[in-house]
Amino acid sequence: MPVIELDEAWSIKGHLNGGYLAAVAGQAASEFFDGAPVLTISAHYLEVARGSGPADLEITALRTGRLSTARLTLSRGNIALAEFIVTVGLPRANEVRIDDIDPFDGPGWEDCVEPGPAWSGPGMELLDTLHNRLKPSDGAAMLGGNASVHPVVNGWVSYRDERPVDPFLVMASWDVLPPTIWCMGIPGNVPTVAAQIALYPGDIVGRLASRVSGHYLRDGIMDETAVVWDESGRVCATSRQTAIYVPPREG
Numbered sequence: 001m002p003v004i005e006l007d008e009a010w011s012i013k014g015h016l017n018g019g020y021l022a023a024v025a026g027q028a029a030s031e032f033f034d035g036a037p038v039l040t041i042s043a044h045y046l047e048v049a050r051g052s053g054p055a056d057l058e059i060t061a062l063r064t065g066r067l068s069t070a071r072l073t074l075s076r077g078n079i080a081l082a083e084f085i086v087t088v089g090l091p092r093a094n095e096v097r098i099d100d101i102d103p104f105d106g107p108g109w110e111d112c113v114e115p116g117p118a119w120s121g122p123g124m125e126l127l128d129t130l131h132n133r134l135k136p137s138d139g140a141a142m143l144g145g146n147a148s149v150h151p152v153v154n155g156w157v158s159y160r161d162e163r164p165v166d167p168f169l170v171m172a173s174w175d176v177l178p179p180t181i182w183c184m185g186i187p188g189n190v191p192t193v194a195a196q197i198a199l200y201p202g203d204i205v206g207r208l209a210s211r212v213s214g215h216y217l218r219d220g221i222m223d224e225t226a227v228v229w230d231e232s233g234r235v236c237a238t239s240r241q242t243a244i245y246v247p248p249r250e251g
Helices: 018-032 136-142 167-175 180-184
Strands: 003-006 038-045 053-063 067-076 079-089 130-134 152-159 192-199 208-218 221-230 235-244
Touching: 003 018, 018 038, 018 053, 018 067, 018 079, 018 167, 018 192, 038 167, 130 136, 136 152, 136 180, 152 167, 152 180, 167 192, 167 208, 167 221, 167 235, 180 208
Parallel strands: none
Antiparallel strands: 003 053, 038 079, 038 192, 053 067, 067 079, 130 152, 152 208, 192 235, 208 221, 221 235
8 A cells, every 4th residue: 555645734724635635646546547647536535634744545446448547545544534536548539619617707816815814824834835816806805895795716826936837736726715605704614525626638827717616505515616727718627515614613
């Protein structure tokens, strides 16, 4: 069973980011299948992963060929932290296209703003690794300004040290903006329970723009989707996740 090193630089309040863990699994599956590009990641988060250090990553091939699929189990000790099903490869090329995704609803990088202190305070090592900038109205809503009518966050993401965006960040990018509910003035957190990520292989141009949309919150269960573009306007990734709403502790 391979041993990998997890990096707490991708932590939020002591918890390793779910997008980061999905990217770890995606990268491992790509390497397992000789560098084939990742097409889909199906993730189920079982326990909270905390801190840097070694972890076990069991990889089992389920299918090999033009499209290859593996099951990956991330664990520490005898505790499974997450399960992933990852498919890599390239389908046969054809000319059929559909593009029914609304374009990114935000200004360029320079005209966006840093997230507020709730997203950048102590314990947010993720923001020492990644540089996030938000659509100004979304940033203002998170600072107590006019609340948004819809749970939607638009923003940009890149590496804080200005290295070029890579496939690893694309695989993580669906889960690195602040919670959508904060734009509506609703406090609390929404940790991911399960997610399905689709990747669209191709050259990555510049930084990544992302729109994360909440669709339904009832009885503590929330449904969200994300779309990620590069600076050329190419869609690099889409996702759908199920999250659990955790209200702030009283007192």
